Amino acid sequence: MELEEHYGQLLGVKSPWEIASVDLKMQDQRVDIVIEYTDDQGPCPECGAICPKHDNRKKRTWRHLDTMQFSTYLYCEVPRVRCDTHGAKTVAIPWAGKNSRFTLLFEAFAIRVLTAARSVEEARKLLGLNWHQTEAIKARAVQRGLARRKKTNIRYLGIDEKQFRSGHCYMFMTSFISASTSMTRLIRCDARRIKHSSVKVMSGSKEASLPGYPTKRMSVRNLSNNSIAGGHGSEAMAASPR
Structure with a gap:
């Protein structure tokens, strides 16, 4: 050859x-x-x-x-x-x-x-x-x-923030949580403040292009008071911060 x-x-x-x-x-x-x-x-x-x-x-x-x-x-x-x-x-x-x-x-x-x-x-x-x-x-x-990503009907939405770089720099993350497989898939990352970003995602904006969320799981302190109480979704379920 x-x-x-x-x-x-x-x-x-x-x-x-x-x-x-x-x-x-x-x-x-x-x-x-x-x-x-x-x-x-x-x-x-x-x-x-x-x-x-x-x-x-x-x-x-x-x-x-x-x-x-x-x-x-x-x-x-x-x-x-x-x-x-x-x-x-x-x-x-x-x-x-x-x-x-x-x-x-x-x-x-x-x-x-x-x-x-x-x-x-x-x-x-x-x-x-x-x-x-x-x-x-x-x-x-x-x-x-x-x-390659396809649109999926989302029932459980995970919300978290992760520190990056030095100082108080945080990345806001939303993820799809599958109730049947317990797997998560990242939907959106945003470097802006979590209150602003969570409202943008939950409001069903064109940028998010996602349906309404009947349930939300949170691991960020005070997020439920700032976003959920603001009228974005129902049946909210808050978890303690990790």
Whole structure:
């Protein structure tokens, strides 16, 4: 099996994409993989219509998962297609998201490291990333999760706040509590004061896009007096702060 075919199978690259070359740099402990687009037409990323190829964009680089102890990078001159409706558009690539310099597999691994590490700084050093790259990966993961999330009828709403940074900086959190599985799912985070945020969520605002809540469980002191008593919901049930 040729080296290009081997890496093509590992990366899951399929026609009209193909591995053009694999450059193993022993001294730099690095693998550079060049990917080419072989078709003269492609789908418009906006409408999906098959359009003729317009040109190639400047070569871009993506960091991939390491090959053993060798850092691995992908390179490609991503083509643009000429759509009658949307004009010249860059073809979507299967190995990375839009405006990202990391492959989807690397970003998924980075999120697992961030989850397991004691701090963002520790995860950042393990991954060999700077702070801005780490925050961008986190933000894209959140957007992918929000895109997959489906609306659910919520009966139990969990409300809490968590301190972050130094001083009195708190993050207000609301979560969906499943009565059948005892599992929770984060709905909303807000850095503003908890009274303001809880009223905004419970009022069924367009931003929250959630139905009314017949029951509310709280672990924040005085929240019931400030929000529940303010007319947002009924059958309120308050728990003592943790």
